[in-house]
Amino acid sequence: MAVKSAYISKKSGKGDKPNLTNSGFTTEEELYAYREMLLIRRFEEKAGQLYGMGFIGGFCHLYIGQEAVVVGMEMAQKEGDAVITSYRDHGHMLAAGMDPKGVMAELTGRRGGLSKGKGGSMHMFSKEKQFYGGHGIVGAQVPLGAGLAFANKYRGNGQVSVAYFGDGAANQGQVYETFNMASIWKLPVIFVIENNRYAMGTAATRSTAQAEQLGARGAAFGIPYEQVDGMDVRAVRDAAERALDHCRSGEGPYILEMLTYRYRGHSMSDPAKYRSKEEVQKMREEHDPIEQVKARILNGKLATEDDLKKIDAEIRAIVTEAAEFAQNDPEPDVSELYTDIYVNA
Amino acid sequence: MPSILMPALSPTMEEGKLAKWLKNVGDVVKPGDVIAEIETDKATMEVEAVDEGPLTAILVPAGAENVKVNTPIAVIGEADAAPAPKADAPKAETPRAGAAPVAAPAVITSGAPADAGIPAGAEMVTMTVREALREAMSEEMRRDPEVFLMGEEVGQYQGAYKISQGMLDEFGDKRVIDTPITEHGFTGLAVGAAFAGLKPIVEFMTFNFAMQAIDQIINSAAKTHYMSGGQLNCPIVFRGASGAAARVAAQHSQDYAAWYGHIPGLKVVMPYSAADAKGLLKSAIRDPNPVVFLENEILYGKSFEVPKVEDWLVPIGKARIARVGHHVTIVSFGIGMTHAMAAAEKLAAEGIEAEVIDLRTIRPMDLAAVIESVKKTNRCVCVEEGFPQFSVTSEIAAQIMTHAFDYLDAPVARVAGKDVPMPYAANLEKLALPNADEVAAAAKAVLYV
Ligand SMILES: Cc1ncc(C[n+]2csc(CCOP(=O)(O)OP(=O)(O)O)c2C)c(N)n1
Ligand SMILES: [Mg+2]
Numbered sequence: 001m002a003v004k005s006a007y008i009s010k011k012s013g014k015g016d017k018p019n020l021t022n023s024g025f026t027t028e029e030e031l032y033a034y035r036e037m038l039l040i041r042r043f044e045e046k047a048g049q050l051y052g053m054g055f056i057g058g059f060c061h062l063y064i065g066q067e068a069v070v071v072g073m074e075m076a077q078k079e080g081d082a083v084i085t086s087y088r089d090h091g092h093m094l095a096a097g098m099d100p101k102g103v104m105a106e107l108t109g110r111r112g113g114l115s116k117g118k119g120g121s122m123h124m125f126s127k128e129k130q131f132y133g134g135h136g137i138v139g140a141q142v143p144l145g146a147g148l149a150f151a152n153k154y155r156g157n158g159q160v161s162v163a164y165f166g167d168g169a170a171n172q173g174q175v176y177e178t179f180n181m182a183s184i185w186k187l188p189v190i191f192v193i194e195n196n197r198y199a200m201g202t203a204a205t206r207s208t209a210q211a212e213q214l215g216a217r218g219a220a221f222g223i224p225y226e227q228v229d230g231m232d233v234r235a236v237r238d239a240a241e242r243a244l245d246h247c248r249s250g251e252g253p254y255i256l257e258m259l260t261y262r263y264r265g266h267s268m269s270d271p272a273k274y275r276s277k278e279e280v281q282k283m284r285e286e287h288d289p290i291e292q293v294k295a296r297i298l299n300g301k302l303a304t305e306d307d308l309k310k311i312d313a314e315i316r317a318i319v320t321e322a323a324e325f326a327q328n329d330p331e332p333d334v335s336e337l338y339t340d341i342y343v344n345a
Numbered sequence: 346m347p348s349i350l351m352p353a354l355s356p357t358m359e360e361g362k363l364a365k366w367l368k369n370v371g372d373v374v375k376p377g378d379v380i381a382e383i384e385t386d387k388a389t390m391e392v393e394a395v396d397e398g399p400l401t402a403i404l405v406p407a408g409a410e411n412v413k414v415n416t417p418i419a420v421i422g423e424a425d426a427a428p429a430p431k432a433d434a435p436k437a438e439t440p441r442a443g444a445a446p447v448a449a450p451a452v453i454t455s456g457a458p459a460d461a462g463i464p465a466g467a468e469m470v471t472m473t474v475r476e477a478l479r480e481a482m483s484e485e486m487r488r489d490p491e492v493f494l495m496g497e498e499v500g501q502y503q504g505a506y507k508i509s510q511g512m513l514d515e516f517g518d519k520r521v522i523d524t525p526i527t528e529h530g531f532t533g534l535a536v537g538a539a540f541a542g543l544k545p546i547v548e549f550m551t552f553n554f555a556m557q558a559i560d561q562i563i564n565s566a567a568k569t570h571y572m573s574g575g576q577l578n579c580p581i582v583f584r585g586a587s588g589a590a591a592r593v594a595a596q597h598s599q600d601y602a603a604w605y606g607h608i609p610g611l612k613v614v615m616p617y618s619a620a621d622a623k624g625l626l627k628s629a630i631r632d633p634n635p636v637v638f639l640e641n642e643i644l645y646g647k648s649f650e651v652p653k654v655e656d657w658l659v660p661i662g663k664a665r666i667a668r669v670g671h672h673v674t675i676v677s678f679g680i681g682m683t684h685a686m687a688a689a690e691k692l693a694a695e696g697i698e699a700e701v702i703d704l705r706t707i708r709p710m711d712l713a714a715v716i717e718s719v720k721k722t723n724r725c726v727c728v729e730e731g732f733p734q735f736s737v738t739s740e741i742a743a744q745i746m747t748h749a750f751d752y753l754d755a756p757v758a759r760v761a762g763k764d765v766p767m768p769y770a771a772n773l774e775k776l777a778l779p780n781a782d783e784v785a786a787a788a789k790a791v792l793y794v
Binding site for chain 1: 347497501597771
């Protein structure tokens with residue numbers, strides 16, 4: 001993907017480019033990225049099937065195509081860094097190390113789900129993994145993410161918060177209210193814009209001024225930004241490292257605009273007639289994040305076809321186990337209707 | 346061997362058309378292969394194979410309409426001993442796990458309405474609430490060039506719930522305007538345009554997202570006429586789905602009738618039937634005040650009889666007696682009417698004749714109609730899907746106590762959504778919503794039977 005990058009230094013407000021070359025992955029890193037991305041892909045495919053079979057209801061937004069973004073970010077983060085995102089959250093949870101069984105069982109609304117079946121696809125959380133959801137209102141997670149960063153700064157614990165949002169969400173006013181506060185208070189937050197080109201049925205170019213430079217909106221607030229090839233997990237990881245260093249050194253927020261693509265419809269009920277099959281096909285063939293890693297692994301002889309098949313089989317086993325659990329786990333006990341409304345004071 | 350079932354592809358889908366087969370009997374399919382296309386009233390979708398193997402039978406031919414969700418449509422792998430359903434008669438009606446708890450017949454005719462306001466002898470046509478809303482907007486836009494529609498996905502995508510389907514084609518992008526996802530901004534903009542005399546219809550994809558914009562609705566749209574000493578009015582309609590759809594969880598399932606009903610300066614309408622949806626929306630668009638028009642996603646696809654008359658208008662602020670009875674009054678509105686009417690049927694089977702009142706407008710509320718009925722029946726049950734505290738039904742109960750205390754033979758009973766955020770799990774969601782049995786039980790309680 002063609003990527004435009006700009007680094008706006010806070011003092012001058014002018015673009016000056018840092019070294020954005022990809023550092024390259026070690027063999028372990030390539031294999032790790034392959035495995036993590038494949039887990040998300042297979043998990044999401046299974047979720048799509050379970051939806052069609054009636055096991056999952058309501059809205060179900062799949063992350064297929066965007067795997068490199070969350071995996072690359074996670075590879076650079078440290079334990080304790082907080083993550084918050086929208087309803088398109090399954091990939092973020094798996095990358096955060098949340099149990100696939102618990103995620104899938106939440107999708108089917110069962111008692112073993114991460115929210116005991118009360119939240120569903122869009123609403124899961126893990127304090128242990130510092131994953132703060134899972135939010136259904138477009139844009140709402142952005143100030144929440146800044147609030148997590150505020151708490152980190154308040155406590156001086158050196159942790160960073162990562163707030164993900166879409167190209168469509170980038171038009172919500174609260175995003176810019178947040179940019180302003182994050183900038184003046186130097187909050188350690190990375191705003192990750194997952195620009196997958198569409199907000200439901202609306203191409204970013206139809207709804208968004210300067211749609212090809214969403215990160216540049218940070219310039220008005222003096223927030224440094226980069227545009228990143230979000231289909232290349234190495235580029236994501238490297239950009240994430242720069243952003244995390246910046247935040248941890250007390251310099252304030254950072255924006256990463258990830259150029260990415262969702263292969264499926266917005267949710268299961270979106271036929272995606274607003275784009276051509278060829279457009280999707282071209283992305284899959286030329287930019288698929290998993291195929292890119294796979295090709296590097298095989299071409300570089302970092303592992304054999306058989307090694308990868310073994311990984312594939314392991315992943316399938318994890319996903320099958322999660323799906324079976326999610327189909328057989330009982331629904332929540334009816335008494336749960338009235339629990340968890342308040343914390344017992 | 347695995348059969349492929351008619352999939353549900355949206356939260357509220359109950360049936361669809363099998364538009365096309367993309368594989369033939371004998372083809373070997375792999376998981377993920379697209380094998381067929383189905384059409385719902387909202388969209389065309391692809392059906393993927395989940396299992397691997399040869400397609401051994403196609404059970405529902407291409408072109409079949411009204412195929413219920415979960416009907417077997419094809420078989421993959423060796424045919425087994427169990428007889429396969431006939432190709433032309435899809436019968437299986439296993440309800441989809443967690444499908445909407447509302448079971449309504451295809452065509453809903455209210456039991457013996459006393460006053461529907463329909464001219465005698467008017468020709469009736471069957472249409473869905475979705476079509477009725479679309480007709481209302483289109484008729485008003487043809488009639489008045491200052492009426493326009495704006496909202497997320499209303500134009501090129503033809504509406505997130507397909508209410509505005511075809512309207513971009515007819516009216517062009519000057520009058521059917523796709524907005525960015527920026528509710529607070531476009532609502533304020535529309536209110537400003539209304540101050541300047543235009544007549545915006547603002548579609549919220551659902552009213553859950555209008556919470557982003559509620560400041561402009563209340564502080565700007567509702568209060569300005571008063572604050573300006575009557576100089577500046579705001580002829581605007583805010584419309585969209587309110588309340589629970591099916592399994593969309595707490596942030597997407599709230600009903601806002603009580604929220605907006607609280608505000609002086611707003612009119613609040615919440616229709617149940619297609620006839621009312623059409624007639625009330627046309628009245629709302631013509632009203633010189635800000636009108637909040639609350640629809641319901643589950644009702645969008647339901648069909649009702651609508652009078653085919655020139656300019657079908659239903660007045661704002663008038664209730665409708667949906668069913669005449671004398672033992673107990675049941676008052677409801679919007680989708681609550683589904684439970685009220687079903688309960689009335691159940692009660693009738695036991696010899697209890699309920700009078701059912703469809704409020705249609707929340708504010709100004711037609712209390713006179715309610716009081717008059719309660720004076721006759723001496724007992725009242727009010728029904729809504731919203732939260733029970735500080736709700737529309739608590740308002741009705743208070744009003745009846747004030748204005749008809751001496752006529753009551755029992756305290757007013759209320760049936761509402763449970764006092765919990767909407768859970769996602771199918772069993773809990775069902776419990777969280779009111780149903781006909783609860784309404785019937787409440788009616789019996791006030792009748793002491
Ligand atoms: C405030 C609000 N408005 C509208 C919606 C309905 N909605 C859900 S997702 C979505 C599109 C968001 O697109 P984008 O931010 O690009 O994220 P993506 O879905 O592409 O990940 C819309 C309009 C919502 N959930 N919240
Ligand atoms: Mg997007």
